[in-house]
Amino acid sequence: MEHVLRPIYQERASHPDTLGVILINKRDDATNMTDTFDAVLLIIVKEGEQPIFTKHYLYGETKMVMHIVTEKRLRKWLFIGSNRKLVDWIFYGKVLFDRNEFLYKLRFELQEFPFYGRKIKTGIQFSKLIRRYLEGKEFFERGEYLDAYNHVVDSLHHLGRLSVIDSGLYPEVTVWSQVKKIEPAVYKLYEELVMSNETLEKRLELLFLASEFLINSRTHDGAQHILEVMLTRASWTIQELHDHEELSYYSTDLEVFVEYLIDKGYIIVEPVIAKNETIFHRNYCVDRRFVENEYGV
Structure with a gap:
């Protein structure tokens, strides 16, 4: 496949903005890893007119796709965890071009998983967990059990990813096989939800009780990133929080997360007179007395 794509990637590699080129070939045991294509050509650029540019190619019966992605979008995906195939592509794809060892350093960075990287990824996953849990509980209390079930499954996925991140690894596509080894208790919850012979209502009731305990036990770590950012200023409007470069990764989950942290005593609401x-x-500001007790800062 490499020889077929060589003219395409060589042309791209000659551009000074191109940082790296990776080839991912389809494997018989993981066809979805390449989104059913026979090959994926991932090209990472410093900047581009579009954050993502995609082209499809055909060579006989072979179908191929090229994705050109900016470094900014790549790092956003890595932080948020919204494109889980990307980690597998970076780790296991064949490097065809690597300007100034960009891909080598990126792989090393992912393997080492810097502490700061863990904090922001933990915060993002925790905020997603909070939203899905609270929405699921609301559906459950209204007796809408199927909708509650969908939200609980999603919240358990975020809980599973948190377990993997806490262990210093990156969540892979097969996250539950990782969770089974790292935190069997969370895996058991997932198993009980999808395989138990209890009624759906009973399964959900037990899961909400167990999840609440696990969420409370993870709040300290889950809140650390957002609180450290907020401590850099005395007070914030919600728009200022949304506009902050790092907190923007929390996206639509940010406001629910802030309200959760108000309820838990980490953040204080500060009324400011309007016109x-x-x-x-x-x-909003951080309750420094509470944080001193929690984090010793």
């Missing part, structure tokens, strides 16, 4: 004296702006 209309009967209405106040709602600003």
Whole structure:
């Protein structure tokens, strides 16, 4: 496959903006790893007119895809964990071009998994867990058990990814095989949800009780990143939090997460008078006394 794609990637490699080129061939035991294509050509560039540019190719009966991705979008995917195949592609794909050892350093970075990287990924996954758990519980309390079930499954996936991240690894596509080895208790919860002979209502009831305990036990680590960012200023509006480069990765989960941390005592609501004296702006700051007790900062 490499010889077929050589003219394409060599042309791209000659561009000064191109950082690296990786070839991923389809494996018989993992056809979905390449999104059913026979080969994936991943090209990472410093900057581009579009964050993602894709082309499909045909060579006889062989179908191929080329993805050109900016470094910024690549790192966003790695932080958020929204493109789990990407980690497998970077680790196991064949490097065809590597400018100034960009891909070598990236692989090393992923393998070492710096502590700071773990904190932001933990925060993002924890915020997603909170949203799915709270929404699922709301459906459950309304008696809408199938919708509650979908949300609980998603929340358990985020809980599983947190277990993998906490162990210093990157969540792979086959995350549950990782969780089974790393944190059997979380794997058991997932197993009980999908395989138990209990009624759906009973399964959900037990899962919400167990999940609440696990969520509370992880709040300390899950909140660390956002609190460290917020401690850099005395007070924040919600828009300022959304606009912060790192907190923007939390996306739509940010506001639910902030409300959760208010409820848990980590964040204080600070009323600020608006133009209309009967209405106040709602600003946010970290309860430093609480954080000192929790983190010793």
